[in-house]
Amino acid sequence: MRYDALVVGGSFAGLSAAMQLARARKKVCVVDAGAPRNRFTAQSHGFFGQDGVPPLQMIAQARAKVLAYPSVTFVEGSAVAAKADGAGGFTVSLQGRDAPLSADRLLLAFGVQDGLPDIDGVRERWGTSVLHCPYCHGYEFSDRRLGVLFAAPMPPDHALLIAEWGPTTLFLNGNADAVDGETRQKLQSRGVTIEPGRVVGLEGSAPDLAGVRIDDGRLLPIDALYVAPQPRMGSPLAEQLGCAIDDGPFGPMVRTDAFKATTVPGVYAAGDIAMPFQNATRASSDGVLAGVAVHRSLVFGA
Numbered sequence: 567m568r569y570d571a572l573v574v575g576g577s578f579a580g581l582s583a584a585m586q587l588a589r590a591r592k593k594v595c596v597v598d599a600g601a602p603r604n605r606f607t608a609q610s611h612g613f614f615g616q617d618g619v620p621p622l623q624m625i626a627q628a629r630a631k632v633l634a635y636p637s638v639t640f641v642e643g644s645a646v647a648a649k650a651d652g653a654g655g656f657t658v659s660l661q662g663r664d665a666p667l668s669a670d671r672l673l674l675a676f677g678v679q680d681g682l683p684d685i686d687g688v689r690e691r692w693g694t695s696v697l698h699c700p701y702c703h704g705y706e707f708s709d710r711r712l713g714v715l716f717a718a719p720m721p722p723d724h725a726l727l728i729a730e731w732g733p734t735t736l737f738l739n740g741n742a743d744a745v746d747g748e749t750r751q752k753l754q755s756r757g758v759t760i761e762p763g764r765v766v767g768l769e770g771s772a773p774d775l776a777g778v779r780i781d782d783g784r785l786l787p788i789d790a791l792y793v794a795p796q797p798r799m800g801s802p803l804a805e806q807l808g809c810a811i812d813d814g815p816f817g818p819m820v821r822t823d824a825f826k827a828t829t830v831p832g833v834y835a836a837g838d839i840a841m842p843f844q845n846a847t848r849a850s851s852d853g854v855l856a857g858v859a860v861h862r863s864l865v866f867g868a
């Protein structure tokens with residue numbers, strides 16, 4: 567079977583795109599490996615009408631709605647290779663499956679995965695008490711003791727933002743020169759404590775956090791620590807296909823035009839891999855735009 571569109575990634579962006587294509591009565595196949603970026607957190611926040619719902623539940627509900635359309639196929643698995651088929655479409659091979667899938671259009675929505683600071687205790691608290699986005703999880707730690715782990719390129723004055731939610735300590739982690747005089751003054755006048763020492767580990771009963779251990783032996787009590795993860799593409803498919811990839815403000819981004827077309831004709835991209843300032847709402851909206859664009863390209867040409 568040759569599909570009209572093949573969507574790689576069945577989460578916020580991919581399922582939102584597939585919904586538009588399904589409602590346009592196109593034959594769509596969604597391939598998904600089942601590891602969305604926010605799977606580490608118990609509750610997703612801020613999504614229209616779904617505040618506080620577990621992310622895997624949100625995705626399962628969305629998948630069921632999309633699969634209610636008869637022209638949609640869902641394949642659980644991982645796409646490992648994609649190439650143009652020489653007839654205007656694409657073939658995609660899946661891990662452990664002999665026959666490749668083929669489609670006229672390819673929509674990449676495979677998300678990013680986060681590289682975390684190499685500090686003892688970070689990994690097991692990620693998404694619970696080690697956080698990256700105050701708009702996603704800051705409210706739950708209102709007025710608690712907050713920390714910000716400095717790491718370039720995040721500017722140290724990021725701590726000013728976090729201080730909106732509670733008393734904040736900026737952990738310079740040995741980078742004493744990272745804060746100039748003016749920034750130091752701003753931080754201090756906002757009540758941010760600056761801790762210059764190197765962080766050696768997080769302590770407490772994980773996934774909760776009790777404190778941050780400094781290399782001189784002190785344990786500073788903290789309830790939540792904000793870190794800057796290093797996002798990387800969830801799959802090499804965009805590179806394989808020859809899509810241009812740019813350095814975004816928070817990591818690599820597949821280059822797309824205003825209608826989510828990549829630099830390779832017939833290939834579209836949506837969600838965290840194709841936009842800065844990522845969250846689930848924005849990924850879903852990006853997917854809607856991409857789904858409509860893919861449909862229009864099937865009608866009017868790529």
Ligand SMILES: Cc1cc2nc3c(=O)[nH]c(=O)nc-3n(C[C@H](O)[C@H](O)[C@H](O)COP(=O)(O)OP(=O)(O)OC[C@H]3O[C@@H](n4cnc5c(N)ncnc54)[C@H](O)[C@@H]3O)c2cc1C
Binds near residue numbers: 605676
């Ligand atoms: C800890 C944490 C908490 C967060 N909390 C919130 C929150 O509260 N509110 C909010 O709005 N946002 C939150 N976010 C951000 C949110 O997770 C992302 O913006 C959103 O998941 C992006 O959606 P996406 O569809 O682009 O990618 P994802 O949701 O990451 O989905 C990508 C999908 O593609 C699949 N995939 C990857 N490679 C392949 C492949 N080769 N073949 C097949 N499938 C593949 C993956 O398995 C995954 O299912 C959080 C992020 C993190 C890290």
